[in-house]
Every structure is written in C-alpha cells, then in structure tokens.
Amino acid sequence: MRKPAKIINVRPAGPDHQVVTVAGEVAGYRRKPCGGCPWLVQNAGAFPAEAFRHSASTAYDMARNVFSCHESGIKPAHTCAGFLLRGAGHNMAVRIGYITGRYKDDVAGADAALHDSYRAMAVANGVAHDDPVLAPCR
Structure with missing residues (x-):
C-alpha cells in the first residue's frame, strides 16, 4: 500500500516560485x-536559479529523492519525464x-532538445557552474 504524500518542506525560489518536498x-x-x-532547452530561464539549487540533490549519486513534474503538482506527485531521460541514471x-x-522503459522524448544533465540544466538557468551545490551532481 502506498504511503500518502506528505509535504515535509517548502522553500521559496523566487517571488512566484517554490520548491516543495514531498515524502511518501x-x-x-x-x-x-x-x-x-x-529539462527542455527551450524553457531555459523560465524558473529561477534558486529552484535548481534546491532540487540539485535529486541528481546526486545514490539520491533517494526524485525530481517531480511541476505540472502534476503534489496531489498526486509524478516523477518528471525529463529527469528520467537525462538526470536519473545515478538516482x-x-x-x-x-x-x-x-x-x-516507456518514457518518450529522448529526441527532444533536452539538457544533457542536471548540471547543464541548472547552469542554463542561472546557477554558477562552480556553485558548490552542483559539485555532487552526476
């Protein structure tokens, strides 16, 4: 039986954005x-850099948290397809x-113009390439 989703953290990521961490x-x-x-290259700049700092741990080696689809919301939360295609190999x-x-193995879109990695996506969205939060990203 699936544990119901529970919000465990909400972090502001700009005046109109936030990163919500859900357990379950x-x-x-x-x-x-x-x-x-x-993850689509064409959307670079749509989200503030702080959102990518908050979510960087999803791309760390052996991470147990996932990058969720921002359009699905939290009830119910869904894992992001772009993340599964480009950022989840070491998660x-x-x-x-x-x-x-x-x-x-039914996620489509690998032929779309996606960022090659979480680090590339974060940098394209304003995170400094040498920001310490990106150092552990795979």
Whole structure:
C-alpha cells in the first residue's frame, strides 16, 4: 500500500516560485516531457536559479529523492519525464523504481532538445557552474 504524500518542506525560489518536498511514494511518472518542462532547452530561464539549487540533490549519486513534474503538482506527485531521460541514471530511488516495476522503459522524448544533465540544466538557468551545490551532481 502506498504511503500518502506528505509535504515535509517548502522553500521559496523566487517571488512566484517554490520548491516543495514531498515524502511518501510518488503516484506515477510522466511518459513524456510536458510543454513547460525545465529539462527542455527551450524553457531555459523560465524558473529561477534558486529552484535548481534546491532540487540539485535529486541528481546526486545514490539520491533517494526524485525530481517531480511541476505540472502534476503534489496531489498526486509524478516523477518528471525529463529527469528520467537525462538526470536519473545515478538516482537510487529511480534505480529501485525500475527494478520493482514502478518505472518502465516507456518514457518518450529522448529526441527532444533536452539538457544533457542536471548540471547543464541548472547552469542554463542561472546557477554558477562552480556553485558548490552542483559539485555532487552526476
């Protein structure tokens, strides 16, 4: 049985943005990047740099937290397709999700112009390339 999502942290990331951390299992995952996906190169600059600083830990080696789709919201939260395509290779929660069948190999959009990595996406959105928060990103 899935644990219900519970908000455990809300961090402001600019005057009109925030990063919400939710505990509990995500409801599902997006099968393709949404139109406003921050992983799409064309959307660089749509979100403040602080949002990418807050979410950088999703790209750390053996991370247990995932980058969720901002368009799905938190009830229910869904894992971002762009993240699954480009930023989740070293994420422990995602690796376990593939092993247990939570995620399948049905995410499309690899041919879209996506940032190559979390670090590339964060830098394109104003995070300094030498910001310490990006050092552990894979």
